[in-house]
Amino acid sequence: MCQHRITIVMKLENIGAIKQFILPDKWSEQRAGAGLGVRWEKIFAPDDWQGVEIIVSYRGVPLDEASRKVLSFLMKQGERDELTAEEILALRTAMGVATIGDNQYTNPHPPESIDGPVFNLESIGVKPIAARMVLYVEGRLRNRRRHAGITYQAGSEGKIVEELFLQVPDDEAWLKYRPMFDVVLQSIVWR
Secondary structure, eight states: OOOOOOOEEEEEEEETTEEEEEEETTEEEEEEOOOOTTOEEEEEEETTOTTOEEEEEEOSSOOOHHHHHHHHHHHHHOOBSOOOHHHHHHTHHHHIIIIITSBTTTOOSOTTSTTSOSEEEEEEEEEEETTEEEEEEEEEETTSOEEEEEEEEESTTSOEEEEEEEEESSHHHHHHHHHHHHHHHHTOEEO
16 A cells, blocks of 8 residues: 655644544645525645635535434444445435535436536545544535545534535545545544
8 A cells, every 4th residue: 555654734623523633734624615594614735726625614504404413323333334225315414415415326317417426426434533533524516526434413413414524526636635535533532
């Protein structure tokens, strides 16, 4: 396996449910995403950007009770490398109905059709990050961008869902930045 030397220097604090996490040298906040109502996102990228982003976001809408219960139940079950098709379907709202929740398990239309899924889900599981269980997803968006990210419950009732994810434009950037994203995830300290 390829070894990457990563210099970590940028510590970010108090972003949603995250008390802190650390980004590599020569990364900075590019912009705060559009905020409609209570929706927010913070976008970070390397100084030479090239379409690589780490985004922390909250969609601004709490989960419905059924989706909260499904997500909470799965998090309590502990670490799992794979989820069933039924579990993925039940997580559609928690993953985001217009993003990674619109995938080949939740959308029956052919991928190449205009109504086809916007996300091709390659892997999904539950894993611990700093002693908190999170939903971990990898895949590819319809625009061919690669995606790796975590979805986690925030707030005392678990109705708030936030995401932290890496998006890159191509396989070359994936090979370069994907190992660095694991380091970022392991640096998380929760509030």
